[in-house]
Amino acid sequence: MACHQRLLHLAVRVEPVSVPAQDRSASAQPRLVADPSDNTLIARELYRFFRAGDEETLALRGVSLAVRRGETVAVIGPSGSGKSTLLSCLAGLDEPSGGEVRVNGERISHRPETERARLRARHIGVLTQSWNLVPHLSVYDNLRLARSAGPGGRSSLEEVLEQVALERRAHALPRHLSGGELARAGLAVALANAPAVLLADEPTGELDASTERRVLDLLRAQAGRGCAVLIVTHSAEAVRVADRVITLNDGRVRDDAT
Numbered sequence: 001m002a003c004h005q006r007l008l009h010l011a012v013r014v015e016p017v018s019v020p021a022q023d024r025s026a027s028a029q030p031r032l033v034a035d036p037s038d039n040t041l042i043a044r045e046l047y048r049f050f051r052a053g054d055e056e057t058l059a060l061r062g063v064s065l066a067v068r069r070g071e072t073v074a075v076i077g078p079s080g081s082g083k084s085t086l087l088s089c090l091a092g093l094d095e096p097s098g099g100e101v102r103v104n105g106e107r108i109s110h111r112p113e114t115e116r117a118r119l120r121a122r123h124i125g126v127l128t129q130s131w132n133l134v135p136h137l138s139v140y141d142n143l144r145l146a147r148s149a150g151p152g153g154r155s156s157l158e159e160v161l162e163q164v165a166l167e168r169r170a171h172a173l174p175r176h177l178s179g180g181e182l183a184r185a186g187l188a189v190a191l192a193n194a195p196a197v198l199l200a201d202e203p204t205g206e207l208d209a210s211t212e213r214r215v216l217d218l219l220r221a222q223a224g225r226g227c228a229v230l231i232v233t234h235s236a237e238a239v240r241v242a243d244r245v246i247t248l249n250d251g252r253v254r255d256d257a258t
């Protein structure tokens with residue numbers, strides 16, 4: 001069998017099944033808690049195979065994890081270890097080749113893209129370094145747009161802006177914001193629909209130390225409000241504030257409890 005066929009075979013052979021914890025290796029074992037409803041975000045045995053021309057990569061090799069309500073988890077690992085691929089699969093932005101992702105009890109993987117987008121809008125806030133801001137809209141209008149795409153939330157948009165201490169910049173355009181303000185505006189957009197899960201990909205990469213700390217504090221505060229927060233990061237500070245650290249290596253999990 002050609003190499004890519006072997007990899008694809010391996011990837012699609014993995015069934016999205018519930019494997020008893022004792023049957024899994026310690027490294028792949030999701031941290032399932034006694035009350036399964038506390039596991040807001042669950043990934044089981046995720047595989048992701050890429051082929052670009054002759055180049056074939058198995059970016060995720062059986063990644064399992066769970067994040068509870070109110071928990072902040074940092075995902076670290078060397079460049080190319082699969083962190084962003086994992087986040088994309090968790091967010092339903094990408095489809096795993098095998099395995100499954102559940103958010104708030106609903107399966108988000110292996111569904112049509114429109115269905116994944118609907119589930120993401122309902123359950124997940126995503127924060128990336130591009131901040132997901134429409135450049136010609138004010139911070140407030142960006143927030144309004146994000147809310148119109150989802151189920152809304154109990155807080156008013158003004159309250160969401162207060163949560164990230166940006167109420168005074170509500171009418172500013174993104175290009176007039178500082179780096180820290182941009183990060184907080186991106187966070188406000190991610191929070192527009194009161195998500196149960198907040199996924200952040202290198203949210204503090206470009207920020208100075210004190211701004212970074214402020215953004216991390218805001219992410220942790222969301223966990224304090226009951227969100228399950230997962231941060232992909234290279235930042236030692238993010239690792240320090242996390243309740244738990246998951247290390248990826250070559251597409252596999254090594255779970256280091258902190």
Ligand SMILES: Nc1ncnc2c1ncn2[C@@H]1O[C@H](COP(=O)(O)OP(=O)(O)OP(=O)(O)O)[C@@H](O)[C@H]1O
Nearest residue numbers: 050051052057059078079080081082083084085086
């Ligand atoms: N769309 C794609 N097509 C082909 N290969 C991809 C694609 N996306 C990711 N990969 C490969 O999958 C592997 C994991 O990439 P990923 O971006 O997830 O790593 P990462 O840990 O986030 O890296 P970094 O810390 O540098 O951002 C890498 O070998 C990468 O080249």
